[in-house]
Amino acid sequence: MTLLSLCHLTASYGAAQALFDVSLDVAEAQVVALLGRNGMGKTTTVKAICRMLPARGEATFDGHDLLRLPIHRAARLGIGLVPEGRRxxxxxxxxxxxxxxxxxxxxxxxxxxxxxxxxxxxxxxxxxxxxxxxxxxxxxxxxxxxxxRLLILDEATEGLAPIVRAEIWAAIRKLKRDSGLAILVIDKSLTELATVADRAVILERGSTVWSGAMADVGGDVAGLYLGL
Ligand SMILES: Nc1ncnc2c1ncn2[C@@H]1O[C@H](COP(=O)(O)OP(=O)(O)OP(=O)(O)O)[C@@H](O)[C@H]1O
Ligand SMILES: [Mg+2]
Structure with missing residues (x-):
């Protein structure tokens, strides 16, 4: 069953529009990788989901309208955020x-x-x-x-030593295996993402440009959208 669903989402920082057309779904117990080069809108998408930024379009969580719910109620729906920069x-x-x-x-x-x-x-x-x-x-x-019910990890391994990074990835894999938690994960390492993510969504300049199985990210797709 779909837990989080974004459809044609837009969002702005004041007058500066940063998201133009973001669509993505995360089903229960599913791990979805949110990919894209620097500045393409990954963190902004997370901020829009967590109501830290005004957004328009459609966003539902467990059937609730995320964008129209009062913020204090949206905060209690069960979205756990690990923000960029480990707070x-x-x-x-x-x-x-x-x-x-x-x-x-x-x-x-x-x-x-x-x-x-x-x-x-x-x-x-x-x-x-x-x-x-x-x-x-x-x-x-x-x-x-x-x-x-949904855990969002925004660059959880950024700036860490390889051995610590490996520990964090092991924990994420354990979470997937043992807890059945839905996870939306943002990270630079496609190799590690491939060990946990079921699906992937790629953003380019604030819009979803590709979505599919994580196993299909690579070769042409990575070259075209991720510059790899
Ligand atoms: N506080 C802000 N005020 C204005 N514009 C912002 C702000 N934060 C981000 N932006 C702009 O929004 C766009 C998307 O940025 P965002 O941080 O979502 O990218 P990202 O995909 O998370 O990048 P990274 O991989 O570097 O973390 C960029 O053009 C960025 O310059
Ligand atoms: Mg970011």
Missing amino acids: CFAPLSVDENLLAAARPGPWDRARIATLFPRLAERADQRAASLSGGEQQMLAIARALMTNP
């Missing part, structure tokens, strides 16, 4: 960060500890003192603590 509350401890995000559901601190044992080891440490990779794990953990 945590730096002065709070790891545990406090998790508790501040907690909403009822299967994800609690014990389950987070099975996904990211390192966070459990650092439960009392201030978020500010964590490494970049650990902060990223904490950002993902915070999103999971909201017990979302």
